[in-house]
Amino acid sequence: MLVAGVGILAAFVILAFMAPYAAPYDPIFQDGTARLMAPSPAHPFGTDNFGRDVLSRVVWGARIDLQMAVIGVVFPFLIGTVVGTLAGFFGGWVDVMFMRIIDVVLAFPFLVLMLSIISILGPGLSSFYIAMALVGWVSYARLIRAQILVLKTQDFAVAAASLGFSRTRIMFRHLLPNALAGSLVFVMSDAVLVLLSGASISYLGLGVQPPLAEWGVMVAEAQGFMTQAWWITLFPGLAIVVLAFGFSLTGDALADLMGVRE
Amino acid sequence: MIPHLQIDGLSVVFRGDDEARILLDDISVSLNKGEILGLVGESGSGKSLLCRAVMGLLPSRQLQVTHGSVMIEGQVLDLAQMQTVRGRRIGMIFQNPTSHLDPVMRIGGQISEGLIHHKGLGVAAAKAEAIGLLTQVGFPDPERAYDSHAHQFSGGMRQRAMIAVALACDPEILIADEPTTALDVTIQAQILRLLMDLRDSRGLSIVLITHDLGVVAQTCDRIAVMRDGHVVEQGEKRALLAAPQHPYTQALIAAHPSVTTAGEHLPPDRAHQPVFELRDLEVRFAQGGGLLRKGKELRAVKAVSLRIWPGETVGIVGESGSGKSTLARAMLGLTPISSGKVVFDGLDLTQDRTATLRRLRSDAAMVFQDPFNSLNPRMTVGETLAEVLRSQGETPEAKIQPRVAELLEMVGLDRSFATRRPRSLSGGQCQRAGIARALAVNPRVIIADECVAALDVTIQAQIVDLFRQLTAHSGLTLIFIAHDLAIVRNLCERVVVMHYGEVVEDGTSQQVFDHPKTAYTAALIAAIPDIDPDRPINGGTPALNQPELTL
Numbered sequence: 121m122l123v124a125g126v127g128i129l130a131a132f133v134i135l136a137f138m139a140p141y142a143a144p145y146d147p148i149f150q151d152g153t154a155r156l157m158a159p160s161p162a163h164p165f166g167t168d169n170f171g172r173d174v175l176s177r178v179v180w181g182a183r184i185d186l187q188m189a190v191i192g193v194v195f196p197f198l199i200g201t202v203v204g205t206l207a208g209f210f211g212g213w214v215d216v217m218f219m220r221i222i223d224v225v226l227a228f229p230f231l232v233l234m235l236s237i238i239s240i241l242g243p244g245l246s247s248f249y250i251a252m253a254l255v256g257w258v259s260y261a262r263l264i265r266a267q268i269l270v271l272k273t274q275d276f277a278v279a280a281a282s283l284g285f286s287r288t289r290i291m292f293r294h295l296l297p298n299a300l301a302g303s304l305v306f307v308m309s310d311a312v313l314v315l316l317s318g319a320s321i322s323y324l325g326l327g328v329q330p331p332l333a334e335w336g337v338m339v340a341e342a343q344g345f346m347t348q349a350w351w352i353t354l355f356p357g358l359a360i361v362v363l364a365f366g367f368s369l370t371g372d373a374l375a376d377l378m379g380v381r382e
Numbered sequence: 383m384i385p386h387l388q389i390d391g392l393s394v395v396f397r398g399d400d401e402a403r404i405l406l407d408d409i410s411v412s413l414n415k416g417e418i419l420g421l422v423g424e425s426g427s428g429k430s431l432l433c434r435a436v437m438g439l440l441p442s443r444q445l446q447v448t449h450g451s452v453m454i455e456g457q458v459l460d461l462a463q464m465q466t467v468r469g470r471r472i473g474m475i476f477q478n479p480t481s482h483l484d485p486v487m488r489i490g491g492q493i494s495e496g497l498i499h500h501k502g503l504g505v506a507a508a509k510a511e512a513i514g515l516l517t518q519v520g521f522p523d524p525e526r527a528y529d530s531h532a533h534q535f536s537g538g539m540r541q542r543a544m545i546a547v548a549l550a551c552d553p554e555i556l557i558a559d560e561p562t563t564a565l566d567v568t569i570q571a572q573i574l575r576l577l578m579d580l581r582d583s584r585g586l587s588i589v590l591i592t593h594d595l596g597v598v599a600q601t602c603d604r605i606a607v608m609r610d611g612h613v614v615e616q617g618e619k620r621a622l623l624a625a626p627q628h629p630y631t632q633a634l635i636a637a638h639p640s641v642t643t644a645g646e647h648l649p650p651d652r653a654h655q656p657v658f659e660l661r662d663l664e665v666r667f668a669q670g671g672g673l674l675r676k677g678k679e680l681r682a683v684k685a686v687s688l689r690i691w692p693g694e695t696v697g698i699v700g701e702s703g704s705g706k707s708t709l710a711r712a713m714l715g716l717t718p719i720s721s722g723k724v725v726f727d728g729l730d731l732t733q734d735r736t737a738t739l740r741r742l743r744s745d746a747a748m749v750f751q752d753p754f755n756s757l758n759p760r761m762t763v764g765e766t767l768a769e770v771l772r773s774q775g776e777t778p779e780a781k782i783q784p785r786v787a788e789l790l791e792m793v794g795l796d797r798s799f800a801t802r803r804p805r806s807l808s809g810g811q812c813q814r815a816g817i818a819r820a821l822a823v824n825p826r827v828i829i830a831d832e833c834v835a836a837l838d839v840t841i842q843a844q845i846v847d848l849f850r851q852l853t854a855h856s857g858l859t860l861i862f863i864a865h866d867l868a869i870v871r872n873l874c875e876r877v878v879v880m881h882y883g884e885v886v887e888d889g890t891s892q893q894v895f896d897h898p899k900t901a902y903t904a905a906l907i908a909a910i911p912d913i914d915p916d917r918p919i920n921g922g923t924p925a926l927n928q929p930e931l932t933l
Contacts, residue, residue, distance in 0.1 A: 275756035279816075282714050283770050283823060284743025293769075297760045 122373035128366030136182040143176035147333040156349045166351035168342060174352055177333035178359050184334045185315060185363065188248070192314035193307055195253035200260020201296070201303065207261065208268025208299075209291050215265075222258045230255065234317065235326065243326045248318060259310070260303050267299035301378040308371025312364040319360055335360050384456045385412035386587045387436075387472075387555050392450030394428075394435050394611075405431055406611045408449070413555070418581060418588045420598030420619070422634070423608035424838035429591045432608070433557045437472060438464035454555075470500050473548035477560035479540035483532040489516075489543045490528030496550035515546045518583075520576055538569035542576065549580070556580075557589045562597065566701035566865065567909040574601050593839060595638050596868075596911025599623060607631045619915050637843035638913045639868035655728055657827055657859050658690040658713060663722035665705070665712050682708040684883040685722070692826070695853050695860045697870030697891070699906070700880035706863045709880070710829050713861075714746060715739050727826075744774060747820035751832035753812035757804040763790070763815045764800030770822040789818040793848060810841035817848065827859040828852075834869060846873050868910050871895055879903050 135142055151171035159166045165174035207218040225233070234251045241247035271277060272295060280290045319336025321327035328334035330341065335356035342352035394406040406428050413419045423429045434440055436452050438459075452459045459467060476482045484492055493515055494508035503511065509528070516524035519542040532540055541561060548556060558577065562570035578601055580586055592598055598605050599619060606616035607630065615628040626632045665683040682705045690696055700706045711717040713724055715731055715738070724731040727745065729738040750756035757766060767786045771777045777785050787797040793814040804812050813833060820828050830849070834842040846869055853860050864870050870877055870891070877894045879887040879902070887894055887903045898904040 275750040275752055276758045278711075278716060279748060279750060279756050279819070280758075282716055282743070282746075282748045283773065283819070284740070285769075285773055289773070294758050298758070 121369050122377065125366050125369030125371075125373055128362060129370060132182050132186055132363055132366065135179055136186050139180050139183055143173075143179040145173035145176040147172065147177045147180040148331045149173075156345065156352075158349070159351055165355045166349065168338075168349070168352045169345055174338075174355050177338060178335070178355050180333040181335045181338065181356060181359065182363075184245075184328060184332065185318065185336075185360070188245070188318040189311045189315045189363070189367070191249050192252040192256070192318060193311045195249065196256030196310070197260050197303065197307055199253060200257035200262075201264050201300075203257065204261040204264025205268055205291050205296055205299070208265040209272060209287070209295065218261065218265075222261060225255060225258045231317065231320070234321065235324070238321065238326045243329065245328055248321055248327050252314060252317075256310070256314070259306065263303045263306060264296075264299050267302060268295050271295045271298050305371050305375040305378065308367045308374060311367045315360065315364055315367070383414065385453075386415040386417070386455060387413040387589070388453040388456075389432070389436060390451050390453065392432070392435060392452065393448045394431060394440070395446055395448050397444050397446060404611060405445070406435065409608075409611075409613055410450075411606050411613060411616065413587050413589060415587055416581060416585050417604065418578070418590055418602045420602035420605045421589060421591045421608060422593065422595055422598055422605060424593055424840065426610075427608040428611040429608050430559050433474070433559055433589065433591060437468055437474060437557070439468075469496065469551045469553070471553055472555045472557060473551065473553035474557045474559065475541070475544050475548050475561050477563050479537065479544040479564075480532065483540060483544060483547070485532055487531075488528070489530055489532065489535075489546075492543075492547050493528075493550045496547065500551040512546075512550065515549055516543075518580070519543070519546045519549070520572075536569075537565050538572060541565065541569075541573055545573075545576065545580075549584075553586070555587045555589070557591070559591045560593070561590070563592070563594075567867070567911075568701065568905055570597070570911070571909040577601065594911055595623075595634055595839070596913050599913045599915045600911060607634065623913065623915060633840055635913065637840045639842070639846075639866065639872055654692065656689040656691050656725075657694075657727060658688065658861075659723075659725040660686055660688045660713070661723040661725070662687055663709070663712060663724060664720045665708050665717060666720040681883055683712060686880075686883075686885050688878065688885065688888070690827075690859060690861065692859055693857045694876060695862065695874045696876045696878060697874035698861060698863045698878045698880060699865065699867050699870050701865055701906075703882075704880040705883040706880050707831050710748070710831050710861065710863055714748060714829060715742055744823065745825055746827040746829065747823045747825040749813075749816050749820050749828060749830040749833040751835055753809050753816055753833075753836060754804055756816050757812060757819070759804050762801050762803050763795075763807075763818075766815070766819055767800070767822050770819055774823060776824075785822075789822055790815075792821060792852075793818045794844075808841075809837050810844060813837060813841075813845055814848070817845075817852075821852075826857070827861065829861045829863070831863045832865065833862075835865065842869065849873060866910075867895075867906055879906065 149172065151167070153171065154163070154167050155171045156169055157163055157167040163173050163175065165178060167173055168177070203218050207215040233255050237251035237254060238247045241250060277290060277295060280294050285294070318327060319334075319339070322334050322336035323340035325340070328337050330337055338356040339353050342349070346353055389409055389411045392406060392409045393404065396403045396405050409432060411419070411421075421429045421432070435447055440447070454467065454471060483489070490509065490512050493512040494505070497503045497508040497511055498505070513524045513528055516527050521527040521539070521542065527543070532543065535543065561577070562573050565573065574597065577588060577590070581588055590598065590602055602619055604617065605619045605622050606613050607628065608614065609630050615622065615626065615631045622631070623635065626635055663683055663686045664681065667680045667682055684705075686709060698706045698709065708717060712719050715724075715735070719732060726738055726742055729741055731738040757763070761769070764786050767789055768782050771782050771785055786800055790797050790799055795811065795814050795818070799807070799811065799815065804815070807815065816833070834845050837845065849860060849862070850873060852858055862870060862874055874891055877887070877889065877891050878885055879894065881902050886900050887898065894903060895907060898907055
């Protein structure tokens with residue numbers, strides 16, 4: 121499983137890096153003579169309504185979608201981990217404060233909150249990242265906090281305190297590494313969610329702006345032509361599914377590897 | 383005479399994905415009518431597995447009985463008959479009554495269930511019979527116990543309730559799997575006494591599984607010693623204890639704390655100031671309560687005054703809930719003190735907290751109960767030790783690795799252990815690593831909190847020996863907290879007895895063990911399981927009237 125998952129992810133990373141060489145055409149070049157062409161040897165994935173090569177757009181789209189999945193997960197993960205550790209370790213009013221903030225964030229439906237933040241900040245990828253960081257950290261904070269609460273009463277934590285280690289050291293050297301396994305696994309499934317919400321935000325026109333190639337945007341733009349030219353929606357959609365599958369497989373394998381399910 | 387229960391050449395094999403392991407190898411044991419058979423062995427010896435195999439309750443499909451048979455009164459049991467035999471002819475009780483009693487069902491209901499199901503009694507008749515059983519197993523108010531839930535009872539009473547549940551179907555044979563391991567010594571003695579009484583009154587045949595030779599010596603008629611899936615020795619208990627044939631049995635007997643003798647100690651230095659001085663120390667915890675309702679307060683440690691002198695080896699003993707662990711944590715500044723004073727080396731913890739804590743962290747170290755839990759699972763033993771050395775800041779970087787090797791050697795571990803993680807160590811090795819970590823501080827005082835309670839008897843003896851060596855030749859002060867008095871008697875020159883948060887007795891080991899001043903200490907001492915089969919359980923003294931029934 122690990123091999124398959126990491127293999128898929130690695131393939132996409134290589135594809136993204138090699139995009140200029142791997143893509144047969146310029147992703148935004150419009151060829152007026154070749155609109156809505158079905159897949160053929162010249163255009164293996166066909167062309168869209170502006171005559172752009174779908175294969176090239178899918179390949180270039182990997183750059184943006186991978187970037188979204190990574191940045192969209194890293195910041196929530198970092199913020200959530202720090203907040204969760206502090207809340208769990210110190211307890212008391214620190215804990216109460218962070219937990220109430222989390223309750224407030226969770227009280228709104230995820231997409232509604234994302235959309236309102238992005239519409240305040242204005243459409244674009246950076247707004248998406250900021251919104252993701254503001255909303256996504258809560259799950260990580262909860263996960264880590266619960267782990268820290270359990271771990272801090274265990275003997276090795278008490279032992280560390282009795283040996284005079286500093287609080288920072290106990291928190292980040294002793295407790296956090298033991299608390300991290302669960303959230304590292306969650307990172308992988310979260311990447312799938314981020315990828316999908318990134319695609320949905322772009323679909324709604326608030327994320328990546330045309331003519332930039334992004335899978336969600338491509339699906340959105342092509343929906344009017346679904347009945348005549350299925351290939352324009354199918355291939356970017358498939359790309360999303362396969363990448364998501366790669367993340368899930370890796371997450372599953374990681375969970376086994378780290379003994380999260382024990 | 384046909385034995386009541388006979389296990390003949392039983393073998394159980396674990397079939398894993400790629401290998402098959404023999405867990406029980408050709409076991410033959412027999413149990414006569416009205417007899418108590420003690421099945422002794424350390425963890426992993428296969429004693430519990432054997433009983434599960436007999437009951438046809440193997441915990442996994444990968445475990446298979448490959449050879450052998452089980453006979454009741456000469457009749458071979460096959461799997462089809464198991465359903466009727468289980469519960470009906472063979473009853474079973476377990477180590478942990480809390481997890482084997484249904485938490486949402488009343489005790490009475492659980493007993494009547496068996497009566498109605500197996501004996502076909504009506505509801506009213508079942509209730510009457512259940513109350514009779516509760517009386518038999520020693521509930522002072524059986525009617526009320528009938529309508530109570532498991533959580534309303536203490537551990538000892540729960541074990542009694544479980545025995546009543548097992549007896550409900552009127553079995554001929556009772557298998558008791560470590561029935562007293564989770565209980566305090568005085569309660570253990572009561573339960574063992576109860577089992578013997580039941581044997582006499584009902585003619586039960588009992589298989590008693592335990593790791594404590596002392597328990598079998600005083601209750602059983604015959605003993606079978608198990609190790610690594612083999613029965614290494616079995617026989618009549620007096621003969622076996624007096625002249626053990628197998629080297630493992632000899633080692634087990636030699637390791638039993640009631641036979642080893644106290645070690646030599648350097649005399650404590652009472653001329654200078656004490657290492658620890660506690661004055662009217664109180665630790666209270668808030669219990670329950672909410673925003674509007676004020677909760678109760680639990681006084682875990684009540685007005686304890688103690689002086690511990692340099693070089694002393696002090697045992698603090700008491701049963702669970704006596705406040706001994708809380709006391710240790712309060713002394714190290716790990717639990718807030720409610721009132722009173724802790725003075726360490728002349729520094730007052732309440733008045734000058736930062737300075738005292740700094741001194742405590744560099745001069746005192748703690749060893750914990752659960753060896754696996756007390757080491758960071760993600761760090762190797764070497765990393766753990768090196769971290770302590772670095773944080774103390776006294777060892778130059780270049781000397782850290784040699785010092786780690788030296789520490790490992792002090793606790794009897796090879797230096798190759800430095801690269802291993804706790805998970806790959808055995809319990810005893812892990813505990814040694816924990817002691818090495820305590821020694822890394824180069825402490826004047828070590829507080830060991832129940833640090834041998836989770837270990838097998840032979841490993842226990844090794845760790846106690848290690849402590850003895852460490853304290854014999856240095857000025858190290860050892861505060862050894864334990865519920866097992868026999869170990870304390872072997873190791874410590876002074877004993878402090880705690881009961882419900884108070885110090886009830888304090889004196890030299892000899893004085894306390896030979897002439898206890900309070901009835902509680904006397905009862906505790908009498909309840910120590912002794913390997914001498916002629917010494918009655920509980921030393922023949924009547925059971926102490928304990929406020930056990932918490933309804």
